[in-house]
Amino acid sequence: MLGKGVWVESMSFSKKTPASLPLAGLACLLALVAQASDWVSIFNGRDLSGWEVQCKPADRQHQFWKVEDGVIVADSMDIPKHDYVWLITKKEYTNFALRLKFQVFTNSPGNSGVQVRSRYDTNAFWLDGPQVDINPPAPWRTGMIWDETRGVQRWIYPNLPKGQWVKPEQAPAGMKFFFSHQSPAWNELEITVQGNRIHAVLNGVVVTDFDGTGILDDEIHQKRRVGTCGHIALQIHTGDRLKIHFKDIWLKELN
Numbered sequence: 001m002l003g004k005g006v007w008v009e010s011m012s013f014s015k016k017t018p019a020s021l022p023l024a025g026l027a028c029l030l031a032l033v034a035q036a037s038d039w040v041s042i043f044n045g046r047d048l049s050g051w052e053v054q055c056k057p058a059d060r061q062h063q064f065w066k067v068e069d070g071v072i073v074a075d076s077m078d079i080p081k082h083d084y085v086w087l088i089t090k091k092e093y094t095n096f097a098l099r100l101k102f103q104v105f106t107n108s109p110g111n112s113g114v115q116v117r118s119r120y121d122t123n124a125f126w127l128d129g130p131q132v133d134i135n136p137p138a139p140w141r142t143g144m145i146w147d148e149t150r151g152v153q154r155w156i157y158p159n160l161p162k163g164q165w166v167k168p169e170q171a172p173a174g175m176k177f178f179f180s181h182q183s184p185a186w187n188e189l190e191i192t193v194q195g196n197r198i199h200a201v202l203n204g205v206v207v208t209d210f211d212g213t214g215i216l217d218d219e220i221h222q223k224r225r226v227g228t229c230g231h232i233a234l235q236i237h238t239g240d241r242l243k244i245h246f247k248d249i250w251l252k253e254l255n
Contacts, residue, residue, distance in 0.1 A: 039099075042089060042232075043249040045070040055085040056125045064236055071103075072246040076110065076236050086127050088120060088233040095194045095254040098232065101186040103245040104136040106179050110242025111135045115148065116193050117216075117230035126150065127233055129226040130216065132191055132200050132208070134244070136179070140171035143189070143200040143207025149227070151220040157198070157210040176203040186247075194254050196228070 042050060046067065053065050064085045066073050076082055098114070111134070118129025128149040135141045144166055145157040154162040158170055178187050192199040196216050200208035212227065221227030232251075236242050 038252045039250045040252070041249065042091075042251050043072060043247070045247075048072070048087070050090055051087050052090055053085065054088055054120045054122075054125075054127065056083045059083055059085055065234075070247060072234070072249075074112065074234065074236050074242060074244045074246070076240060076242045077108065080239075080241070082236075082239065083125070084127070084238045085236040086115070086120070086233045088118075088127070088231050090231075092229055092231055093117070093193075093251070093253065094229045096192075097252045097254060098191045098193075098250070099188070100249040101188055101247050102134060103180050103186050103247075104134070104178075105243050106136075106181070108241065108243040109137050110240030110244075111137070111235075111237040112242060112244050113146070113235045113237075114189070114191060115231075115233040115235060116191060116198065117227055118148070118233055119224060119226050119230045120233075121224075124150075127235075128221075128224040129230055129233075130156065130198065130212075131235065132189070132198070134189075136244075138166075138168075139177035140168045140175065141166045142177055142187075143175075143202040144170075145198060145200075145208055145210055147215075149221055149224055151224075152215075156212065156215055157208050172205055172207055175205050175207065178203070192254075 048065065048067060059082050062079055062082065064074060064076055065087045113131040113133045115127060115129050115131040118127050120127045130145050130147045133141045133144050133146055144155065147154060147156045154160060155166055158166060178184055188203055190201040196212040198208060198210045198212060216227035234246060
């Protein structure tokens with residue numbers, strides 16, 4: 001993926017390419033290749049290496065997360081009773097840009113999301129940290145931030161008191177959200193986390209530009225060791241019948 005919103009699957013050059021390119025064009029091409037090298041795939045397309053599933057013991061009998069045809073598949077459609085189930089990176093990250101594609105289905109009434117700078121408590125079976133929402137039944141919420149951190153558990157972007165919920169009219173103008181039967185069939189989500197800021201872009205439209213100073217670095221988050229550093233995770237919400245696919249998950253660490 002090169003530049004904002006441009007996905008590149010591969011590059012190939014003939015033996016004549018360097019000689020046939022003008023010097024300015026060659027310099028530009030080399031700059032693009034250098035930029036591409038900053039991005040690292042954190043999903044290999046074959047298996048869940050580098051990730052781990054975390055959930056309550058009773059839910060470990062089910063295969064909620066798997067890889068099919070180069071795609072991460074989350075599926076709880078036929079499992080009516082389950083708690084939260086997360087797919088979590090084994091590595092922790094501080095400042096980074098994350099790009100991924102996700103596909104949703106009209107027959108799936110469940111909720112998902114991408115948690116960032118989060119941490120799993122193996123005693124409480126809970127993943128504390130902020131989450132960028134993905135919600136097919138309420139697509140206007142996608143890209144906004146719900147904080148799963150115990151002691152917070154509310155919308156922090158938009159900034160709402162506990163117990164209040166995001167409304168459709170709060171979605172940004174021009175917001176785009178696609179289902180699997182539409183074109184394109186995949187949504188593109190880009191999340192940049194740097195300092196106390198979280199920035200989320202859905203299909204080229206800025207949804208969230210959040211300054212979390214005083215929130216992500218407060219006493220509650222420091223106690224849970226989240227908000228400024230932690231893991232990335234994909235979520236299946238408790239009790240939800242969810243089917244969602246993820247692919248092309250790329251990350252660039254920032255200073």
